[in-house]
Amino acid sequence: LLAPDGSSVPTIFAEMSALATATGALNLGQGFPDEDGPEAVLDAARAAISSGINQYAPGRGFPDLLAAVAEHQQRFYGIELDPQREVLITVGATEALAATLLALVDSPDDEVVVFEPYYDSYAACVALSGATLVPVPLRWPDFQPDLERLASAVTDRTRVILVNDPHNPTGTVFSREVLHEVVRLAHRHDAIIVTDEVYEHLVFDGPHVPIATLPGADERTLSISSGGKTFSLTGWKTGWVTGPADLVSAVLAVKQYLTYVGGSPFQPAIAVGLRLPDAFFASVASEMAAKAALLGTGLRAAGFDVSSPAGSYFTVVDASPLGATDADAFCRELPARAGVVGIPLTAFVTPEHRSDYATLVRFAACKRVEVLQDAAGRLAGMT
Numbered sequence: 001l002l003a004p005d006g007s008s009v010p011t012i013f014a015e016m017s018a019l020a021t022a023t024g025a026l027n028l029g030q031g032f033p034d035e036d037g038p039e040a041v042l043d044a045a046r047a048a049i050s051s052g053i054n055q056y057a058p059g060r061g062f063p064d065l066l067a068a069v070a071e072h073q074q075r076f077y078g079i080e081l082d083p084q085r086e087v088l089i090t091v092g093a094t095e096a097l098a099a100t101l102l103a104l105v106d107s108p109d110d111e112v113v114v115f116e117p118y119y120d121s122y123a124a125c126v127a128l129s130g131a132t133l134v135p136v137p138l139r140w141p142d143f144q145p146d147l148e149r150l151a152s153a154v155t156d157r158t159r160v161i162l163v164n165d166p167h168n169p170t171g172t173v174f175s176r177e178v179l180h181e182v183v184r185l186a187h188r189h190d191a192i193i194v195t196d197e198v199y200e201h202l203v204f205d206g207p208h209v210p211i212a213t214l215p216g217a218d219e220r221t222l223s224i225s226s227g228g229k230t231f232s233l234t235g236w237k238t239g240w241v242t243g244p245a246d247l248v249s250a251v252l253a254v255k256q257y258l259t260y261v262g263g264s265p266f267q268p269a270i271a272v273g274l275r276l277p278d279a280f281f282a283s284v285a286s287e288m289a290a291k292a293a294l295l296g297t298g299l300r301a302a303g304f305d306v307s308s309p310a311g312s313y314f315t316v317v318d319a320s321p322l323g324a325t326d327a328d329a330f331c332r333e334l335p336a337r338a339g340v341v342g343i344p345l346t347a348f349v350t351p352e353h354r355s356d357y358a359t360l361v362r363f364a365a366c367k368r369v370e371v372l373q374d375a376a377g378r379l380a381g382m383t
């Protein structure tokens with residue numbers, strides 16, 4: 001995590017957002033919306049501050065938010081949870097992932113199977129925990145894993161199979177066949193499934209199928225999500241872990257020494273969000289689907305080969321029709337050539353696999369329609 005001169009290396013998101021700010025380019029790099037979430041949720045945070053919810057929350061989270069998370073899992077997925085034993089509030093999905101991995105693995109003999117490309121914190125947290133990362137490749141353009149490759153990656157050394165569905169950076173939604181295979185392999189090798197479902201309400205052609213709802217999965221699955229994406233409040237960093245009480249307790253044991261708790265006023269506000277009517281959640285998905293379609297059309301018109309995301313904030317393109325041979329260099333030049341920022345997929349893979357993703361770039365669709373249209377026009381006029 002350190003450069004040869006001892007300085008810390010910024011994440012690709014921090015680096016590319018800084019590049020966008022420095023050049024004035026449109027930021028389709030880091031995945032954050034450019035509009036805030038529902039007024040009712042914003043108001044609830046203001047009201048929480050005014051009413052004095054400003055001291056430490058209980059370590060597990062305020063009971064009302066624990067209940068709201070459980071109700072949400074029941075309402076959308078039919079999952080029954082005991083709010084006091086099977087739910088834990090965290091500082092975003094990021095802390096949930098870190099605490100979960102630190103709780104479950106701790107030696108190089110412990111293997112964590114991860115679909116590659118992967119969200120950057122996965123490899124960093126596996127490294128921090130001292131375990132070994134075992135990547136299973138997802139390939140352009142559909143990014144579904146090969147089931148034989150998956151089966152050969154999971155062994156008796158596997159402690160965790162880490163799923164991210166819908167998937168960042170590819171926008172893939174895993175097929176039921178893949179999810180069933182993960183559960184089968186987890187049983188066979190006595191592994192725990194950790195699933196990051198922060199994009200659960202951004203499945204374009206829903207419904208979202210949590211892996212925890214598959215037969216045999218719930219007893220060995222920790223599910224992670226967050227209010228950031230669903231409510232367009234990524235800066236609030238309020239997330240949660242749900243699953244069997246003993247596993248959630250293990251995560252809490254670590255989590256309490258990472259941050260103890262996150263920001264109190266956000267918790268009651270996210271509880272209000274989780275209880276919004278079904279129509280709100282439907283509109284989250286349909287609006288993002290429309291934005292992804294608009295972005296895809298623009299990217300195609302600009303000459304990229306474009307994959308078809310089924311969910312998330314993201315669309316992946318192949319820039320080779322535009323002469324790119326190195327996505328990293330292409331993305332560093334893009335602000336000057338087109339006034340747009342994207343993220344090279346090579347940032348989401350282990351260094352030895354970079355050549356397999358050498359011409360692929362991720363663009364974020366979670367921006368205002370005018371911004372997406374402007375970006376498409378700029379890319380079409382690229383020098």
Ligand code: PMP
Pocket residue numbers: 031091092093094095119164167168196198225226227228234237238239
């Ligand atoms: N997992 C994935 C796949 C993500 O894309 C993100 C967000 N950017 C996170 C986790 C982190 O979520 P949070 O901001 O709630 O920590």
Ligand code: GLN
Pocket residue numbers: 011013014029030031032168
């Ligand atoms: N999840 C966001 C993305 O993928 C970035 C969050 C971050 O900056 N760590 O773009």
